[in-house]
Amino acid sequence: MPVEKSFEPAIVAFCCNWCTYTGADLAGLNRMKYPENVHVIRVPCSGRVNPQFILRAFQKGCDGVMVCGCHPGDCHYSTGNYFTRRRFMIMKRLLEYNGIDPERFHARWISGSEAAKFRDTAAEVSEHVKKLGPNVKYREEFRITESAEAGT
Amino acid sequence: MSRIGVFVCHCGTNIASVVDPDKLIAAARELPGVAYAADYKYMCSEPGQQMIKDSISEHGLDRIVIASCSPRMHETTFRKMLKNTGINPYMLEIANIREQCSWVHVDKDRASEKAVNLMRMAVSKISKNEPLYAQTIPITKKALVIGGGIAGIQAALDIADAGHEVVLLERESSVGGKMAMLDKTFPTLDCSACISTPKMVDVGAHPNITLMTSCEVESVSGYIGNFEVGIKQKARYVNHDICTGCGLCETKCPVKVESEFNLGLSTRPAIYKLFPQAVPSKPIIDKENCRLLKGGKCGICAKLCPLGCVNYEDEDRTITDNFGAIVIATGYQLVDWPSMYGEYGGGRYKDILSGLQFERTVNAAGPTEGHIVRPSDGKEPETVVIVKCVGSRDPNKGKSYCSRACCMYAAKHAHQILEKLPGTRVFIFYIDVRTPGKGYEEFYDQTRMDGAVYVRGRVSKIYEEEGQLVCRGEDSLLGEQVSVKADMVILETAMEPSPGIAELTSLLGAARDVNNWVQEAHPKLRPAETQVGGVFLAGTCQGPKDIPDTVAQASAAAAKVIGLLNKSEMETSPMISAVERDKCSGCGVCVGICPYKAVTLLEIDDRHGAKRIKREVANVNSGLCQGCGACTSACRTGALDLLGFRNKQILEEVDALCL
Numbered sequence: 001m002p003v004e005k006s007f008e009p010a011i012v013a014f015c016c017n018w019c020t021y022t023g024a025d026l027a028g029l030n031r032m033k034y035p036e037n038v039h040v041i042r043v044p045c046s047g048r049v050n051p052q053f054i055l056r057a058f059q060k061g062c063d064g065v066m067v068c069g070c071h072p073g074d075c076h077y078s079t080g081n082y083f084t085r086r087r088f089m090i091m092k093r094l095l096e097y098n099g100i101d102p103e104r105f106h107a108r109w110i111s112g113s114e115a116a117k118f119r120d121t122a123a124e125v126s127e128h129v130k131k132l133g134p135n136v137k138y139r140e141e142f143r144i145t146e147s148a149e150a151g152t
Numbered sequence: 153m154s155r156i157g158v159f160v161c162h163c164g165t166n167i168a169s170v171v172d173p174d175k176l177i178a179a180a181r182e183l184p185g186v187a188y189a190a191d192y193k194y195m196c197s198e199p200g201q202q203m204i205k206d207s208i209s210e211h212g213l214d215r216i217v218i219a220s221c222s223p224r225m226h227e228t229t230f231r232k233m234l235k236n237t238g239i240n241p242y243m244l245e246i247a248n249i250r251e252q253c254s255w256v257h258v259d260k261d262r263a264s265e266k267a268v269n270l271m272r273m274a275v276s277k278i279s280k281n282e283p284l285y286a287q288t289i290p291i292t293k294k295a296l297v298i299g300g301g302i303a304g305i306q307a308a309l310d311i312a313d314a315g316h317e318v319v320l321l322e323r324e325s326s327v328g329g330k331m332a333m334l335d336k337t338f339p340t341l342d343c344s345a346c347i348s349t350p351k352m353v354d355v356g357a358h359p360n361i362t363l364m365t366s367c368e369v370e371s372v373s374g375y376i377g378n379f380e381v382g383i384k385q386k387a388r389y390v391n392h393d394i395c396t397g398c399g400l401c402e403t404k405c406p407v408k409v410e411s412e413f414n415l416g417l418s419t420r421p422a423i424y425k426l427f428p429q430a431v432p433s434k435p436i437i438d439k440e441n442c443r444l445l446k447g448g449k450c451g452i453c454a455k456l457c458p459l460g461c462v463n464y465e466d467e468d469r470t471i472t473d474n475f476g477a478i479v480i481a482t483g484y485q486l487v488d489w490p491s492m493y494g495e496y497g498g499g500r501y502k503d504i505l506s507g508l509q510f511e512r513t514v515n516a517a518g519p520t521e522g523h524i525v526r527p528s529d530g531k532e533p534e535t536v537v538i539v540k541c542v543g544s545r546d547p548n549k550g551k552s553y554c555s556r557a558c559c560m561y562a563a564k565h566a567h568q569i570l571e572k573l574p575g576t577r578v579f580i581f582y583i584d585v586r587t588p589g590k591g592y593e594e595f596y597d598q599t600r601m602d603g604a605v606y607v608r609g610r611v612s613k614i615y616e617e618e619g620q621l622v623c624r625g626e627d628s629l630l631g632e633q634v635s636v637k638a639d640m641v642i643l644e645t646a647m648e649p650s651p652g653i654a655e656l657t658s659l660l661g662a663a664r665d666v667n668n669w670v671q672e673a674h675p676k677l678r679p680a681e682t683q684v685g686g687v688f689l690a691g692t693c694q695g696p697k698d699i700p701d702t703v704a705q706a707s708a709a710a711a712k713v714i715g716l717l718n719k720s721e722m723e724t725s726p727m728i729s730a731v732e733r734d735k736c737s738g739c740g741v742c743v744g745i746c747p748y749k750a751v752t753l754l755e756i757d758d759r760h761g762a763k764r765i766k767r768e769v770a771n772v773n774s775g776l777c778q779g780c781g782a783c784t785s786a787c788r789t790g791a792l793d794l795l796g797f798r799n800k801q802i803l804e805e806v807d808a809l810c811l
Contacts, residue, residue, distance in 0.1 A: 028252055060809075060810035119256075
């Protein structure tokens with residue numbers, strides 16, 4: 001599938017309430033600019049992010065997923081992001097196994113004061129995913145299934 | 153079918169100048185479940201809130217989406233408003249179209265499009281919202297302070313002065329802690345005992361404080377506001393209810409053992425007060441060393457006691473009490489340097505003292521009545537070497553951290569030697585001199601003026617030669633090897649957490665850092681709390697610090713405790729984990745993951761077909777759960793879910809984005 005020139009990826013960023021969500025708010029307060037395609041979903045802790053959420057995002061055609069939390073050692077809930085870190089190292093391999101480019105998935109630590117890091121990360125991930133092109137892996141399969149069902 | 157109301161805020165021009173509110177309203181009206189949509193200049197203002205209230209009654213709305221600033225800004229405002237209208241405050245979602253949209257984007261069309269996406273995500277999420285109810289838990293108006301050093305004393309006094317009951321628990325037979333052992337305090341050279349003993353007396357006499365000495369925490373259960381603590385009262389063998397502390401018993405005891413308080417520099421009897429100014433000023437019997445309790449013949453103290461206080465049959469008892477808040481103030485100990493530094497003689501040389509041993513030596517109430525003499529021959533030293541950072545800043549042999557107080561008390565020791573024994577040569581080996589504190593740098597300067605010689609470098613070896621101690625080291629400023637023949641060496645050794653801190657923190661569920669110090673909830677913003685609700689910390693149990701910092705932190709912890717105990721009951725956040733028992737297999741993965749010990753396995757009666765069975769399921773304690781959701785992602789069967797952030801709610805948000 002040729003990449004359209006006007007392709008704008010849809011990116012979902014799961015951000016923990018205490019660090020990255022605050023950092024994203026701070027980016028707004030400082031009027032920093034980043035691409036419009038990053039959509040933040042607020043979660044209490046990065047440890048709340050069930051791998052299922054990420055799979056669902058990719059399944060529904062999301063082009064990129066970010067999971068962001070407090071820096072290791074700074075978790076508001078003391079240990080949540082350690083689980084995140086381990087969980088998403090494995091997650092990358094699961095994605096690869098499923099045929100989704102693991103480069104579409106990014107786990108980052110952004111503290112409540114690192115507004116600039118949030119901006120840079122959003123821009124970087126957006127740019128990176130843009131290069132990878134649209135995520136059609138499951139969307140195509142959906143269409144095939146739908147048309148197959150329509151045929152019968 | 154839900155009736156959702158969507159309200160778009162212009163925030164003056166903050167939002168409306170970039171995002172087109174009309175587009176949002178138009179898009180909202182197309183969404184399933186949306187019964188009403190409107191916009192206003194300032195939603196958070198009084199008329200804005202009134203407009204929402206009116207729309208609720210007019211259109212029969214049951215859940216509200218507000219597209220406005222960050223929920224971190226006005227979520228509580230709008231929740232309060234909903235509560236007043238009679239709608240459950242958790243039937244609210246906020247689409248953050250200011251901080252995360254209008255303020256960070258320039259292109260109006262794209263920003264409006266993103267705002268529509270964010271609003272749609274919130275509408276989808278709220279379709280799965282459910283009313284949540286905060287639980288209130290009663291609060292036991294009594295605090296437990298663990299550790300009777302200056303931190304515990306200060307915290308207990310502050311809480312008690314505010315009118316709350318306090319139990320001050322101390323492992324030793326007297327409160328006072330390390331501060332009671334010190335001679336003078338830097339940089340003002342106040343006599344340590346003169347400023348700490350009045351406070352010790354105060355805690356002993358305060359009507360709101362119950363002093364429990366010779367006690368240890370044995371068990372802890374419950375949660376914030378409602379802790380049940382099992383306290384072991386160790387046998388004292390002396391009835392403190394009738395003892396007047398006359399001290400007659402101590403005079404005739406035939407046993408002589410090394411005094412803990414004087415760090416082995418003197419002896420004490422087996423029936424003893426920790427030190428003369430002890431609070432309570434009553435003796436206990438050391439059962440390890442008492443001749444009679446070891447099975448021998450004696451009983452002299454019982455015969456001597458005019459009131460018959462001595463009871464050799466005394467036993468350890470467990471007392472259970474309830475507390476609303478707990479303060480950890482267990483303090484520090486000095487590292488066991490002989491086991492770490494073989495090159496300093498490993499404890500073979502009598503004239504090498506630790507900093508604390510020197511404090512006892514120079515203390516007027518100490519074993520030498522304040523005369524600075526060599527323990528080996530009782531002679532005054534002519535040359536003294538002070539070695540700093542013994543065990544501190546030494547990742548190879550000791551601790552990687554700086555013990556913070558040593559630079560200053562090394563200067564104080566030098567000053568005291570030069571003051572009491574004018575003409576003595578004092579050499580201080582150091583890595584850096586750190587004096588961050590009020591009046592500290594000036595004190596250090598004064599010590600150098602007094603004649604102390606600072607040598608930058610570590611001491612590599614200390615050995616005995618002709619009755620003197622040869623300290624070999626490097627002067628790294630000269631780049632030369634130096635060697636000093638000293639009559640006395642003082643090692644300013646590192647602080648480490650008190651023994652038993654691992655057991656205590658695991659009973660309380662509090663975390664420790666890599667160096668075993670108790671972990672604060674946030675290193676900058678919550679320095680006097682642990683991450684366990686209702687458990688606070690004060691003093692050096694959190695990390696090395698000097699007396700002013702310890703006292704400040706103790707008062708901070710006390711303020712937190714008072715704030716908690718002033719409430720009669722507290723609301724817990726309803727956004728916590730919930731278990732669907734039918735789905736739970738009782739695997740227990742969540743139990744280990746929970747950082748708050750909020751999840752436990754509970755045995756329930758169930759049916760398997762027609763058969764009655766018992767099985768284990770996860771159970772969440774609403775007082776302990778903080779709502780992080782770590783257990784929900786780890787749950788294999790999906791039995792655990794986080795209220796307010798349910799799987800289906802988040803998945804709705806994801807789906808809404810990927811249309």
